[in-house]
Amino acid sequence: MNPGMFEKWRQQLVQSQLRPEINERVDLAVSRRINSAGFDPWGLDPETVKVALAATHKLYTDYFRVDTLGIEKIPSGRVLLIANHG
16 A cells, blocks of 8 residues: 555544544643654554544444443542443
């Protein structure tokens, strides 16, 4: 595949599938820690995160039909959420 074609496909995928607020959150979360190579200290590339989120969004919403209940009960600020599989 031509690298230019891949870049065009990646941009179309992110624009069509990734909600703008998620795109902004990814940028906000990693923008302060990006080095000169475009990665954070652990090697995370924000553009790769955006592509992965856009590619898996349909699985999340349509296949697994994830629904969130009780999110209003989570306090603002930093919290640790632990799943109960019991």
